[in-house]
Amino acid sequence: xxxxxxxxxxxxxxxxxxxxxQCHRVFERLATALGDIESQETIQxxxxxxxxxxxxxSCRLDKTDRDATLDxxxxxxxxxxxxxxxxxxxxxxxxxxxxSGVSSRVSNVWLxxxxxxxxxxxxxxxxxxxxxxxxxxxxxxxxYQALSVLLGPERSAMFRLRLDACIDAxxxxxxxxxxxxxxxxxxxxxxxxxxxxxxxxxLTSYLAELNWxxxxxxxxxxxxxxxxxxxKFILDFDVTNAGISEKIGINFGLRRSGDATVDEFxxxxxAQQLCVAEKRxxxxxxxxxxxxxxxxIFNDISHFKLAINPAGVPKKLKAYLRQGSVPRRQFxxxxxxxxxxxxxxxxxxxxxxxxxxDLSQGRDIDLESAKGFVRQAGALQMQQINLxxxxxxxxxxxxxxxxCCREHGIRAxxxxxxxxxxxxxxxxxxxxxxxxxxxxxxxxxxxVNRQSRDGYDLAVKALATLQQENDPDYLINxxxxxxxxxxxxxxxxLAEKYGVKTVVVMAFKPDSRHELPSLPSxxxxxxxxxxxxxxxxGPLKIVIESCFSPLRALVGQKFFVNLxxxxxxxxxxxxxxxxxxxxxxxxxxxxxxIEGNNGSIAEYWRQSEVxxxxxxxxxxxRTPCRSCNYERYCLHCMAVSWKMHGELFKGNDFCELHxxxxx
Amino acid sequence: MTNxxxxxxxxxxxxxxxxxxxxxxxxxxxxxxxxxxxxxxVDEIRQARELLVKRMEKGEELTDxxxxxxxxxxxxxxxxxxxxxxxxxxVIAGMAVGGGGVIGILVTQMATNGKW
Numbered sequence: 102x103x104x105x106x107x108x109x110x111x112x113x114x115x116x117x118x119x120x121x122x123q124c125h126r127v128f129e130r131l132a133t134a135l136g137d138i139e140s141q142e143t144i145q146x147x148x149x150x151x152x153x154x155x156x157x158x159s160c161r162l163d164k165t166d167r168d169a170t171l172d173x174x175x176x177x178x179x180x181x182x183x184x185x186x187x188x189x190x191x192x193x194x195x196x197x198x199x200x201s202g203v204s205s206r207v208s209n210v211w212l213x214x215x216x217x218x219x220x221x222x223x224x225x226x227x228x229x230x231x232x233x234x235x236x237x238x239x240x241x242x243x244x245y246q247a248l249s250v251l252l253g254p255e256r257s258a259m260f261r262l263r264l265d266a267c268i269d270a271x272x273x274x275x276x277x278x279x280x281x282x283x284x285x286x287x288x289x290x291x292x293x294x295x296x297x298x299x300x301x302x303x304l305t306s307y308l309a310e311l312n313w314x315x316x317x318x319x320x321x322x323x324x325x326x327x328x329x330x331x332x333k334f335i336l337d338f339d340v341t342n343a344g345i346s347e348k349i350g351i352n353f354g355l356r357r358s359g360d361a362t363v364d365e366f367x368x369x370x371x372a373q374q375l376c377v378a379e380k381r382x383x384x385x386x387x388x389x390x391x392x393x394x395x396x397x398i399f400n401d402i403s404h405f406k407l408a409i410n411p412a413g414v415p416k417k418l419k420a421y422l423r424q425g426s427v428p429r430r431q432f433x434x435x436x437x438x439x440x441x442x443x444x445x446x447x448x449x450x451x452x453x454x455x456x457x458x459d460l461s462q463g464r465d466i467d468l469e470s471a472k473g474f475v476r477q478a479g480a481l482q483m484q485q486i487n488l489x490x491x492x493x494x495x496x497x498x499x500x501x502x503x504x505c506c507r508e509h510g511i512r513a514x515x516x517x518x519x520x521x522x523x524x525x526x527x528x529x530x531x532x533x534x535x536x537x538x539x540x541x542x543x544x545x546x547x548x549v550n551r552q553s554r555d556g557y558d559l560a561v562k563a564l565a566t567l568q569q570e571n572d573p574d575y576l577i578n579x580x581x582x583x584x585x586x587x588x589x590x591x592x593x594x595l596a597e598k599y600g601v602k603t604v605v606v607m608a609f610k611p612d613s614r615h616e617l618p619s620l621p622s623x624x625x626x627x628x629x630x631x632x633x634x635x636x637x638x639g640p641l642k643i644v645i646e647s648c649f650s651p652l653r654a655l656v657g658q659k660f661f662v663n664l665x666x667x668x669x670x671x672x673x674x675x676x677x678x679x680x681x682x683x684x685x686x687x688x689x690x691x692x693x694x695i696e697g698n699n700g701s702i703a704e705y706w707r708q709s710e711v712x713x714x715x716x717x718x719x720x721x722x723r724t725p726c727r728s729c730n731y732e733r734y735c736l737h738c739m740a741v742s743w744k745m746h747g748e749l750f751k752g753n754d755f756c757e758l759h760x761x762x763x764x
Numbered sequence: 765m766t767n768x769x770x771x772x773x774x775x776x777x778x779x780x781x782x783x784x785x786x787x788x789x790x791x792x793x794x795x796x797x798x799x800x801x802x803x804x805x806v807d808e809i810r811q812a813r814e815l816l817v818k819r820m821e822k823g824e825e826l827t828d829x830x831x832x833x834x835x836x837x838x839x840x841x842x843x844x845x846x847x848x849x850x851x852x853x854x855v856i857a858g859m860a861v862g863g864g865g866v867i868g869i870l871v872t873q874m875a876t877n878g879k880w
Contacts, residue, residue, distance in 0.1 A: 660788050661813055 104160060105136030106396040107143045107424045113436075114390070118383030119147055119422070121154035127219050131158055134224055137173055138212075139166040142425035144403050146213075149367070149376040149384075149418045155220075156422075159213035159227075167196050167210070185225040185285035191250045192228060202243030206234040215286045229282030233297070237272035241265075244281065248292060251283040259342045260292055267294055267340060270310045274303060279335055291339040291346070298333035301325060304351075307336065311345050316412055323407075323415060324351065330366045332356050335404075347411035354404045360388045363402060375407075375418035387422055394435035394677065395482045398424050432668060433716040434676045438706055440485040441478055442680040442691045443471055445496035451518055451555035455543075455580060457692060458491055459613045468498040470685035472505050477702045479509025485536070487514045489691065491683075494521045500533035507534030516541060516578060519559030527570055538575045539605070540564055543582065545591035552584045553609075553619070564599040576603040581649070586625040589632060596641055603642045606633070608649035610692045611744035623757045630655035647673050648692075651758040654734040663734040671736025675712035679705070689715055692740035714749050715739060726752035729759040774800045 111120075112128050120128070140160035147156045162170055171193040179186040189212065195201045196210060213227040228251060235241050248264075249257040268278065279295040299307065301324040305317055324334065331353045339346035355362050367384060370376035384402070392399045403423040410416040448463035449456070478486060486506050493499060493515050506513035514537040515530065530538065542560040544550035550557040567575040577596050579585075585592075596604050606629070611617050621629065633643050633656055645653050650671030657665030668676055674690035679702070682688050686696040687705045689712060699705045706712065719736065726732055737753040745755065753759070775781055780800065787793050790809040797804055 658788075659785055660790060660793060661785055661816055664785065 102140065102396060102398070102426055103136060104138045104140055104143065105132045106393075107140070107160075107398060108132040108136065110393045110396065110398045111143075111145070111424065114386075117154070118379050118386060119145075119154055120156060123220065124155045124216070127155075127216060128158070130219060130224075131214060134177075134179070135214075138162075139169045139173075141166065141209075142403075142423055145422040145424075147380070147420050147422060149370065149380045149420050150374075151417075152377050152379055154383075155216045157213055157216050158219075159211055162210045162212070164208060167193060170210075171197050179224070183223075183225050188251045188283075188285060189226055189228050192230065192247060195247065195250060196230075201246065203230075203247050206243055207231050207247070208233070209280075211280065211282070213282075213286070215284075218286045223286070225286040227282060227284040227286045229280045229293070229295075232278045232281045235268060235278050237269045241268065248281065248283070251285065252292065256290070260340055263340050263342060263344060264292065264294070267311060267345065270307060271296070274299075274307065291341045293337055293339050295335055295337045295352070298335050298353075300333060301328065304334050304336050308349075311338075313338075313345060313349070314347050314411070315349070315409065316414070319412075319414065320351075320409060327353075327369075330355050330362075330369065337406075349409045351407040351409060352404050353406075360385070363388065366405075370418050373415075375415060380420075384420060384422075391434050391436035392432055394437055394439040395484065397426055399426070399432070400424060433719075434712075435668075437481045438478075438483060438679050438702065439677045440487065441474070441483060441678060441702075442487045442489055443474065443502075444490065444681065444683045444691055445471070445488055445493055445499065445502070446491035447683050448495050449490055449492040449518075450495070450520055451492065451559075453518075453554045453556075455553040455582070455609060456613055457610060460491065463491070464683050465496055466681070466683045467685055468501065471498075471502055471681070473700070474681050474685075474702065475502065475505045475509055475511065478506075478511055481702060483511055485512045485514060487516065489516045492520050493517055494526065500529050503530065503533040503535050512536035514539060517563060518554075518556045519561070519563035520556060522559070522563045522566065524566055524570060527566060527572065531572075536574065538567065538572065539578045540567075540575065541578045542592075543580055544585050544588050545595040546588070549585050549588045553580060553582050561595075561599075564601065568600045575601060576605055577601050578605050578607055580607045580609050581621050581625075581629065581652070582609055583619040583621050583625065586621050586629055589629060593632075593636070593641065593643065601641060603644055606643060606645045606649060606652065608646065608652070608738055610648065610738055610740045615744045617741070617745060617755050620755060620757060626652055626655060626758055647671055648738045650735045650737050651731065651756055654731040655758070657734060663731070665734045670734060672715075672739045674739055675706075675709070675715040679712075690740065692738070693743055695743070711749075718750055721750050723750055723752040725754060725756065725759045729756075731758060774802055 108128050108131060112125050115125065138160065139162070141163050143158065143160045145156040145158055171190070174180055174186065174190040174193060180190040181187075192210065195203045196207055198204055207230050209231040211229040213229070215225075215227065218225055230247055232244055235244055245257055245261060248260070251257075252260070271278070277297040279297045281295070282293045284291070284293065296307070301321060304324070305321045308315075308320075309317060324331075333353065335352040337350040337352060339348070355366055364381070364385060367376050367381040371378065371381060387400055388402070390400050401423050403421040406419045406421065407415045408417040408419065444466065446463065446465045447458045447460055448465065449458065449460055475486065488499065488502065490496065494517055496502075499515070503513045503515070513535055515535055516539040518541050527538075540560050540563050541554060542550060542557070542564075543554045544552070544557070547557040550560075564575070564577075577592075579589075579592055581589075593604060609617065609620060630652060633645070636643055645656060647653070647669055648671070650665070653665040653670065654663060657663045672690075674693050678690070680688045680691040680693075682691070682694065682696065684696075685700075687699065687702065688694055688696055689709075695711050697705045697709050697711070699708075718739070722732060726735070726737065729735070735758075737756060739749055741753050741755055742749050742751040774797065780796075784793055784796060787796060790806045790813070793809050794804060794806055
């Protein structure tokens, strides 16, 4: 992901307790100068011991980024602007050169931008590279080749004796090194070495062997006091031709993950006067921030560092705040909704037994109201809008609304029964910019389909039309019932025959009468899961909607773990999506008809009490879900709790999976 | 290649590691590892799973003894050398909280197709 995506997410919170206005300006400068660099993650280094709200900024490049980075550096004016950037460009060049020893041994390179130098307009980086492949007692010429590019051959040669001594001192300790860097941005006359993680005893004995001149017993006592929180430490120090620096850094992660552990550690640090209260609150806010749904950026803490002064006394505690694309923490909602459903109409000429809509009073959503929501969705960078009914095609402004979605950069999908659909309608939908066309069909034969849906012939004719027109994006919505699970293989064969791209396996939600007849049995769920698991990869994909969480839990069960975890594991109402009903009111989901009074999606997303409750149901899991083996891997449809029991915080009494397990 | 060296090599192959998470029995895991010249017993695989579950699902800290064997991503457990791995933990971390790891992204994409 490019740095400007990370920086955009970082600068959204202008009221941050961790970054002040000036710091935001530095971030903007970074986005302008370096925004196109691809990076795996970024780190913001903040000083917890002081109230100042500034951060050094760094990014990690891995092998997949190196060619693009070299290309970027060569085509930007940076390499011409300073010797430091020229050195970084040269390092990237030998990293990309497959013939060099550096190419195969270095997995990561880090660039760090010092706040002060960037604030003063000196756009220079510090640079670090991975040295985990370095071995004691020789064979490390490749490392000096890289160092020579950064420091120049003379200084690199000058430090070699000292660096070799530091590396050789690791022999017999079964330890490795982590990274080596040069503070080019600070014009330092030294190289900074980071070890891999060590126990307290290993670290202090290593420092003793290096003849560190600081207060070793004092340091050992300090590290011992931290042992309830920390198991291993990474040591960093500067190496010059005169020896190693008195100033050292002790880097560490916490023994246990979780926000409560971080807060507990910061309380400890506060008591030691190493963390000010504002920063502790700021860290809580950093960790609580919902991830960006568009770029999938997640916040966490990479590690902490104690900066030790020459007397061996901790001078500062720093936190390294990380933004990355791999989520390392649980979260229950995105910062903004990723998708939305708009109920266009409650009119429909068909009479499906399973219908979710109250068709007794056919109404359409007001076009201007719908467009208003689409405009808001565009401003929130929403990715998809599902347009549903009733029968979507009877809504008179369908194409105009689809075009409005396209205009705002949003993919608009439609669900159709097949009623009124023909080549001409397809042409109009495609011209308007429709995304996926979902055809509702519950059986491969009329007899199977009619038990839950009307309009079998219409649906099949629609599929034939889509195939005949070589349509690029059409799918089948198939709802599982007790009467059609056995027919699923035939349904899949029908989908293959008509060139369908995807069959979406859907859960039956409470119908318009708030009833749940004909749910699949446990045996049927197992049968369905087994078929889906064994279905070979090919042009047709079978996917299970998130609402059908028990089935996802069955399919996700593997030997090591159950893969159905995280925000996508089940009900996503108020977590990644919401809905607009035919009356133009916001609701958590089209099946969860609890109207919000606010027309602002952003405010509803942030402030709705119902959404807050939906995001916290796992904190108070009720029976029968609480006693189920799949509890961690399933989040049932909240419409079941709401429509069948009248409350959100309720286990799913209708779940066949649970009932079979606990019989 | 020694067994330990083979393990080190295998667990640097992210695609292979992710493939292990798709397997449903310890015997399948054993066969996959054997295909990469790593010999482990089914019991060792079961022990590795228990550690993984302890760490990733229950949020429990591993003991010093359990962690003592951690070298380059490989955990040595009593009775033999085997798996578990920082690479594996990274993959799990990604999917455990959903949406970002390779598997997590699949789940998210699948979710996008539903919800009608």
